[in-house]
Amino acid sequence: MSGFVPDQHSAEVRVSPNFGERRDGLRPEIIILHYTGMISGPAAEDWLCNPASEVSSHYLVHEHGRVVQMVREADRAWHAGKSSWHGVTDINSQSIGIEIVNPGHQLGYKPFPRKQIAAVIVLCQGIVERHRIRPEMVLAHSDVAPGRKIDPGEKFPWRTLAKAGVGHFVSPARRRAGAELRAEDAGERVERLQSMLARYGYGVETTGRYDKATATVVAAFQRHFRPARVDGMADRATVDTLTRLLATLPAAAI
Structure with a gap:
């Protein structure tokens, strides 16, 4: 594929060879948000478009808000890996993946810039509208792959997305004294x-x-x-x- 018309009109296109057909009649019902966990945005973009990496994502959002689409939304990108949600294990066939440029926990995890989050919100709003994705199906990579993945991490501003109508969210309860469940408890x-x-x-x-x-x-x-x-x-x-x-x-x- 030499190119395609972007699903999100404001996105640039850089085609990744790492994609395939969605399987078993599955369609996009989930948005998975990731961070790149690499030293820079250009490095992440190159890696996601490198056939040797065998990974890809539908979109990449750079720190200053530039959005790059690498795989058509109709196709299956390779971003979720071993994962599950509500018993579905082929999350790649059921989702649209968005990589958000951030060095991640191992390379100096930092807050996500406002321009970047604004671009993520507009992108997600477009995807939600195109595919009628329910708010509770806007998820973190860590939600579908607990332990194996921790992105986009605890600094990601889910509340800001929710205020813009993206994702399911309630204000977190305040920590207070009381019994908690922990390792080795049962019952x-x-x-x-x-x-x-x-x-x-x-x-x-x-x-x-x-x-x-x-x-x-x-x-x-x-x-x-x-x-x-x-x-x-x-x-x-x-x-x-x-x-x-x-x-x-x-x-x-x-």
Whole structure:
């Protein structure tokens, strides 16, 4: 493919060879937000368009707000890797991926510039309109791949996106004293927490044991929805935030 008309009219086009057809009749129902985790935007753009990398994304948003489309929205980009949401494991076939330039945790994680976030919002608004994507299906890479991925991270301004109508969000509950669930706990309270996380979409088994996998999913939830403390322990603020998120979902989404 030598080029294509961008789905988002304001985007530049740089074609990545790393794409394929969406499988099993799946269509875009999810937006996955990533950070690039590389030293610079140009380096990330080159990597996503390098056939040797075997990775790609539909879009890349540079720090000053320039948007580059590399894969058509109709096609399957290779951005999510091993992941799941509501039991679907081929997230690449069900999603549109947006890479946001940021060095990430290993190279000097920093706040996302306002111009960049403004561009992300406009891009997401366009995708939501084109594909009728529900707010609760605008997700972090860390949501669909807990533990394996932690991007776009706790500094990503989900509240700002929500104010612009992008994503599902409630104000995080304030931390306060009280019992919390942690490693090695077991019983009904743990089972209820796991069930709530699974209802929201996370890939967690309802075992009644607060095992390592559960703590990893709780940390992913905190990173997106309650980032004041990301430690994998379900304090009262974490559980309250999750409860209110579920309460504000449309019935058809649960």
